Amino acid sequence: MALKLLQPGLQPAGQFDLKDGTTLVGGEWLNAELASSEQSASDVTSVGPLSSGTTALRFAPGAKSAPATATPDTQVFGGLADDGTSEYGTSFGTVIGTVAGKGTGFGTLSTTGVVVVGPQTSTGSGKVTLWHAPGLYGVSGAPATGGTGGPLSGLALNVQVYSNAAGYLGNDAMAGVGTGQVGIALGAVRDPSLVSTTSSAAGGSAQTEFYALYLKAL
Numbered sequence: 001m002a003l004k005l006l007q008p009g010l011q012p013a014g015q016f017d018l019k020d021g022t023t024l025v026g027g028e029w030l031n032a033e034l035a036s037s038e039q040s041a042s043d044v045t046s047v048g049p050l051s052s053g054t055t056a057l058r059f060a061p062g063a064k065s066a067p068a069t070a071t072p073d074t075q076v077f078g079g080l081a082d083d084g085t086s087e088y089g090t091s092f093g094t095v096i097g098t099v100a101g102k103g104t105g106f107g108t109l110s111t112t113g114v115v116v117v118g119p120q121t122s123t124g125s126g127k128v129t130l131w132h133a134p135g136l137y138g139v140s141g142a143p144a145t146g147g148t149g150g151p152l153s154g155l156a157l158n159v160q161v162y163s164n165a166a167g168y169l170g171n172d173a174m175a176g177v178g179t180g181q182v183g184i185a186l187g188a189v190r191d192p193s194l195v196s197t198t199s200s201a202a203g204g205s206a207q208t209e210f211y212a213l214y215l216k217a218l
Helices: 121-125
Strands: 003-007 014-018 029-035 056-061 078-081 094-096 114-116 127-131 135-139 160-163 183-190 208-215
Touching (some): 056 078, 121 127
Antiparallel strands (some): 003 135, 014 127, 160 183
């Protein structure tokens, strides 16, 4: 899971249908859109917002739209995706087990001996949890580091954060014309755990766990 809930809004916006064929890392920005052809359960097409039996409200990665003063109805509802590939992002979690000392999933051994059990949650349900409320969030992996032009991982304190076409986060160099601000960069968070011995406490160098940002209201 690439999205960390630091001091989020009290509740997520809800669980919504994810665009067919979308593979999430977690932490991407997703936008609401209307689909005329979408594989989804009856609770998406038959009941709920914009349900008609043939159309479906779904969410897909993309750049956040900027609100237009003259036509405020053009702003798109969206939020950060909370459905990744580890921890509670999978239906049955993970199993740790291999040669002693190599199965903890710590630091550079994050994939050694850690086996995902069960499908990714979005694969099993077709749904994604969307976080939309203002608050502090942490993002790691591709959504924080994969963008070109100025990813979240390289931003200084208080730099405005935008999203690109893939939903990845970064500065305005990643955003196109007409995109809106997602939040404010707060920098890297390193060795956040005080429960287990951190890398720096054990004599090593501090490991960056994720990158923090403040998510703005729509």
